[in-house]
């Protein structure tokens with residue numbers, strides 16, 4: 001059995017990964033300041049394999065002590081201020097979390113030559129910006145347009161370059177639109193499908209930004225966890241991988257699918273498109289497929305599971 005550090009492990013993707021690792025009998029140490037994550041995301045787990053620290057990854061001394069005291073085999077860097085809008089409102093505060101804290105972790109590993117088996121950093125499709133070429137390949141042009149995207153891109157490069165320069169087994173992912181259980185719907189910057197599902201549940205109006213024709217490559221969180229496991233255990237290193245399905249749907253299209261499943265109509269209020277919103281997003285996942293990945297859930301299957309219709 002292996003030992004894992006998952007930063008952001010009480011968050012959406014982190015808690016789904018943590019749960020799976022614990023089910024497999026691994027030991028998981030979670031560091032999460034609960035700014036976006038929720039402790040309830042972790043409570044269902046068997047606690048003997050879980051060590052939880054409510055702490056910010058920006059505390060350099062704390063992180064250094066944690067890394068030196070424990071012998072982690074795998075480090076998964078998922079902690080982030082995951083809101084693009086928040087990064088525009090608080091560019092330096094979010095930079096400290098999204099970039100500086102992660103570089104500090106890398107630097108500790110380098111300086112003390114910690115014998116990790118793999119470090120994975122989670123970057124974002126946001127790095128591709130609004131350039132027209134689709135689908136996005138990992139070597140497509142990037143255009144990070146917000147502090148969030150700049151931090152994700154720069155950190156991803158740091159992580160891969162540290163790996164090459166100092167012989168550390170590092171890898172990075174670019175997540176597209178991930179949905180599924182444990183995504184906090186109560187922030188206006190939460191993933192749109194968690195917001196829509198909450199609106200259905202509470203019979204509230206959904207605010208649609210734009211005309212609903214925007215396209216997204218939605219991936220169910222269970223498949224994201226599977227992709228993370230492949231990347232952690234394969235020989236992949238010093239490379240970045242898109243994590244998506246390669247399939248797109250319009251926002252109105254996904255709303256119609258959810259309406260059919262739930263059997264009621266969503267009340268929609270329209271507002272102008274969000275500043276910097278991307279019209280179309282689609283991944284080329286050839287690189288991840290070469291490592292043996294296939295998404296097990298298409299949108300219909302994922303939505304059924306998410307909305308408990310399976």
Ligand code: UD1
Pocket residue numbers: 082083084124125126127176177178188189190191192193195207208209210214216251273274277278281
């Ligand atoms: C997502 C990620 C972001 C990442 C980006 C990469 C989430 C929460 N955000 O942003 O971290 O950097 O992909 O491309 O996963 N919408 C509404 N009403 C709402 C909320 C959203 O109409 O209440 C619309 C948005 O304007 C957008 C679409 O739904 O057009 C998807 O929004 P969202 O889930 O926030 O994801 P992205 O903007 O794609």
